[in-house]
Amino acid sequence: MSDATLFSPYALGPITLANRIVMAPLTRNRAAPGLLPSEHAAEYYAQRASAGLIITEATQVSKQAQGYQDTPGLYTPEQVAAWRVVTDAVHTKGGRIFAQLWHVGRISHVDLHGGEAPVAPSALPANTKTFVNNGFADTSPPRALETDEIAGIVDSFRSAAANAIAAGFDGVEVHGANGYLLDQFLRESANIRTDAYGGSIENRARLLIEVTAAVAGEIGADRTGVRISPVSPAGGIVPGDDEQPLFDHVVERLDALGIVYLHVVEGATGGPRDVAPFDYAALRARFGRTFLANNGFDRALAEQQLAAGKADLFAFGRGFIANPDFVERLKTDAPLNPLDPTTLYGGGAKGYTDYPALADTVDA
């Protein structure tokens, strides 16, 4: 058994993380006009730079990829320049930062697309809500992507990954989780295509694998991670009965691409870890590099799973929202600030950059 702790450094491909605690991707709907990262984003992420690795809020690979109001992109020169300010601020504090790249697919609304339908594997509604026009609204019925549009989707991930490196990110995470486009393709409940991207497990996995291969080819497999959520009902996903063979296959293919980490949301995203039976160890066994686990962890559970060899890194979401010095608080078993649910999505600095660090509390 190794003597590694949550608080010791970790080599992730070509970069070294100061510890094994990762800030999970967290959408905050505060983008500035032009869908640039918020004017407060550099401060927000720099405050949290003691995380071993920060994964940004989900960031659009194209205009078509947007599903909520005020989420940032990485497909214009202005967005690249604005993200550069963020990555510089994090690096100045000694942190590391990956960009999470997403295409929302059917989790979207016509008002974000000039009245046009969102795109999806099939013309099947998500039966969930999105946030648009300053309120929650039903997602709009999507249209099915034509087969000849798919190469363009793959290329949008590739070019956004190139933009991420140009913006100074240490790498990117492909968002294959939580019911967004790549996850929609994986699922029988969302994908009834009859072309090479639907039907068998191999076919449903094809888009995620092609996107990941394109991103890794562009920026290097050692700077490419992928997030999946095998049994999460997030984003209107209706879990079927083939998650285990589906994700066993997906992970074998991802492993063959040599990507640097596999990020697994265990259970229902933000909900119970045991929502459905699933053998995560089977995924770990199929993946030769870093296994990043998320969902409902506290220090004790992360330490237990690290000691048992179940994961290498642990991502924390809600803890990092309310605690800029989350790592220090875990390390010293200090109490955590409570989360203000009313400031999660939208707004400005309140509930974003004004959560106090321990030092602020002591000074006060």
Ligand SMILES: Cc1cc2nc3c(=O)[nH]c(=O)nc-3n(C[C@H](O)[C@H](O)[C@H](O)COP(=O)(O)O)c2cc1C
């Ligand atoms: C406000 C909020 C925004 C989130 N945004 C994203 C996102 O952009 N991308 C993503 O993959 N997951 C997102 N998630 C899910 C988190 O990354 C994480 O999986 C979840 O909070 C469970 O981890 P925790 O128990 O440590 O909070 C979000 C969660 C919350 C609470």
